[in-house]
Amino acid sequence: MKTILITLLCSLLLLHSCTRNKAMDAENKENFPYMVTFSAATDFPSEVHEGFLADEKKQLICGVPKAGTEEGPWQSDGAEAGMGADVIPAHLDLTYVSYAEKKFWRVDAELPKTKILEAFRKGFIFKGTPDEKGNQPMVHETFGRITIGAAPGGVIVVWLSKIHHRIEICRLQAKEVVVDVNDFYDNPHKRTQKEFFDELYKISVSDSMKTDIAKNGIPYGLWDKYREKFRYRFLLRPYDEKDHFTFQSQQYFNGEANLFYPPHFDKNEYIIASLPYILNAGFTIYNAEIHFDYEETSKIFKTLQEKYPKELIDIVLTPTFQYNKIKVSVKCRDIEIPLVRAKVKQIWGG
Structure with missing residues (x-):
């Protein structure tokens, strides 16, 4: 019995030490691997035209994925589409189209690099992989995704997320811009700018949301509330x-x-x-x-x-x-x- 108790105590101490060491290692790290995604507000589909994350000198780190139309919800991360890096970004440059608003928007802004790094280092605690007895130890983990969310009115929110954990990093403001429809896509039907917006509004926005917009307009300010x-x-x-x-x-x-x-x-x-x-x-x-x-x-x-x-x-x-x-x-x-x-x-x- 004494041997069993000593073995159990040693195992617990080892587990505590490994978890503590992992957290301490994270505190000293500068680079964390992550994927980049783009998401949209619920029922307000949007699509990336072009975008990238950069460092303090505005040198490219990685792109923002062009993965087609994102339809939300606001709480989802969107498609990864293979974009990612491990360098903490300091700048975001993103141009996208909002089909419900019939507008292109661009955000060209600094990101709070220190806040992002601190969040990656802090991470979170969750239940790890079960051992042979079915016990799940509490372990330290960190985020693995940077998500950029777009909402009507040029609202941009950046989150870090992983395993049911998601935190807001910052809220940014995009500005309306003009992008020639021929630069956005191949335009096989030779649509004019107005025809492009009208057609994409028709096929991308749900009928229920069209009815709501016609009756009440777009609820600007809701995502800040x-x-x-x-x-x-x-x-x-x-x-x-x-x-x-x-x-x-x-x-x-x-x-x-x-x-x-x-x-x-x-x-x-x-x-x-x-x-x-x-x-x-x-x-x-x-x-x-x-x-x-x-x-x-x-x-x-x-x-x-x-x-x-x-x-x-x-x-x-x-x-x-x-x-x-x-x-x-x-x-x-x-x-x-x-x-x-x-x-x-x-x-x-x-």
């Missing part, structure tokens, strides 16, 4: 007191994402984040996927903040017997308001 952050947590009100969270994969409307395991949320700590977009949660037996409505959640959060400006907010999940349903509500002090537009897409397990 998504970036507003609040302090809140997810709270389980279990049917069985033995039940608890086993993981939370949280996607937010601003495009960021987090993956939490115990002991991350064992203390029920509050996070500072954009409003939730999708929650995938694991419980003792069951799992659930919940989608949130931005307008509803935003209105309720702001109402509660006005009433209780210094109080914290809980998003409460209340499952029924055997998880046939999960009620979702927002609670602050003595006020609890149901999220009627929050949709439990699926519940599985048991």
Whole structure:
């Protein structure tokens, strides 16, 4: 028994040492491999014309992939198309077309190189590969993708992402530019500039979005509203007191994402984040996927903040017997308001 305990202790110390050494190695690194992707806002398709990442001297590091039309959602990374490098970029030059707006945009701007490097070094902790006994140790990992997202109004957001983790690096502003349609593509039908925009609007934008644009216009400013952050947590009100969270994969409307395991949320700590977009949660037996409505959640959060400006907010999940349903509500002090537009897409397990 004594030999077994010594062996176990040595194994734990070795694991801790390897994880710590990996994190320390990352702290001293200057170069991190990554792929580059381009994405678009939900229902607002866009396509790269030309673009690249560069260093401080504006020397080319790698291109931004021309992988065809990207249709979103805002929280997706888009196609890699083989573009990548390992040098931290300091500059972005990108020209793209927004089919819903019938415009070309160009962003030519500095990137926060120091912030990007620090984020790569910091990385994140997640559950690693299971060992022969099925145990998954917590290990240090870092990001592997730089994603450039385009939204109406020339809004550009840059994220780092990997394995359900996604963080915003910066928000940039593109300017409208004129690009000759013949320089953009072969133009076999010899379309004029107007004919090109009208035809691509017709075939690229969904009918539902065309109807919405005709009625309400393009919702400029929405993607900056998504970036507003609040302090809140997810709270389980279990049917069985033995039940608890086993993981939370949280996607937010601003495009960021987090993956939490115990002991991350064992203390029920509050996070500072954009409003939730999708929650995938694991419980003792069951799992659930919940989608949130931005307008509803935003209105309720702001109402509660006005009433209780210094109080914290809980998003409460209340499952029924055997998880046939999960009620979702927002609670602050003595006020609890149901999220009627929050949709439990699926519940599985048991």
